[in-house]
Amino acid sequence: MEIIVNIDDPIPLFAQLVAQIKQAIASDSKKPGDPLPSIRQLANDLELNSKTVAKAYRLLERDAVIQTRGYRGTFVHPDAKANCSIDLNAWVNQQLSVSISSFRNAGVTDSEIRIAFANLMNERNK
Amino acid sequence: MEIIVNIDDPIPLFAQLVAQIKQAIASDSKKPGDPLPSIRQLANDLELNSKTVAKAYRLLERDAVIQTRGYRGTFVHPDAKANCSIDLNAWVNQQLSVSISSFRNAGVTDSEIRIAFANLMNERNK
DNA sequence: ATATGTACCCTGTGATGTAATGGTACAACT
DNA sequence: AGTTGTACCATTACATCACAGGGTACATAT
Structure with missing residues (x-):
């Protein structure tokens, strides 16, 4: 999954993350059960603060698009594709x-x- | 009608005006048809900007508590007392x-x- | 002339909320 | 020891808005 953020974009960084992850799931490039990079990992890759990534993940989990399993990591939710379209x-x-x-x-x-x-x-x- | 405004009150000046005029009508100290001081006049008396008084009058007219008749001045609305209680x-x-x-x-x-x-x-x- | 309400222009001040960042810490697992 | 998500403390920069004021102008009346 290639996630890119644009610091100059007026769209908030966390919202860019949410949109791109949803997009990756909608286009089947990420399937239910697939692991997502850890918060710290992704924050490091994108040179973002981990809080920013955490915020995106928090919203995605609320929408049942991803599932966090504590120390085991974060995964795509079983019903992710359906829940992606629920706005x-x-x-x-x-x-x-x-x-x-x-x-x-x-x-x-x-x-x-x-x-x-x-x-x-x-x-x-x- | 004795209108007083307190610049130190956290309640906005225009809101103080609205409240006091409504109160004057509710307590029958102002009756339907009675004239109100002109915007500039009242602003001058209270040492307020005329825009502030105009704002209060505008809101009162929207609520059908007062009636402005252009160059003829401003008067208490016929149904003022009833409309006073409509919030x-x-x-x-x-x-x-x-x-x-x-x-x-x-x-x-x-x-x-x-x-x-x-x-x-x-x-x-x- | 003088007064009416009203419509624009612009200014400044203070409050508030978002976004993003940083640090520290925790329990629970590998 | 290292990593997971998460929770708290905090600060900075930036944008938006309410409130109030100042000025100028207009049509319509007395």
Whole structure:
């Protein structure tokens, strides 16, 4: 698997990693059960901080695209190919889009929407 | 109508204005049809920028609490008292809260929610 | 002339959040 | 001893936005 990151790309590095790994799975260049390079290994190869790679792996695991088995390493998830196409972000986008549209239609200021959103996000409780 | 603003209050000046004018109407100290001080006049009295007062008036008019009649001045809206209690922001808050909760339950990162939100807000189109 | 609301331009300040980096440490395995 | 993912501490740079202010201008009225 040839992973390359472009530091000049406006797309965040961790997002580039996520996209490329998903792409490798979608194109069958990585199959379920295949091992992935370790976080430190990949970080070293790409000259990235291990935290950046870890972030990408964390998101991929949440989406059930990869599986981490602790000290044994990280592997492509059995259902990886199917889960690759499930885009959680697209769902979020769609949901939020509906809400925002109705707010704007009701005459709510963008600024007000932003404030309300920021307040809710900062109330980590509940 | 005695309006006072406190520059040291963390609540934005325009929001203080909105709150106090609504309060004046809710307590019948201002009745429908009553004239309000002009934007420039009030700004001068409170030593505020006219933009700040204009912003407060703009929001109040959107909520149908006051009515601006161009060169004739600004007046308390006929249905002001009823509309005073309608809180657009509370509705926004409630709607967003539901969405955000389900996102978080689905495992979506706060960071991802923020990104999606920011993208939508910056697409002023549609 | 003077006043009304409103629409642009631009400025500065402070707050906030992202992205990415660094260091240190842990338990569990080879 | 070395490696695995992971968890915490932290900092830096950068971008975005709210708020408030200042200026200028306009049509429409008195």
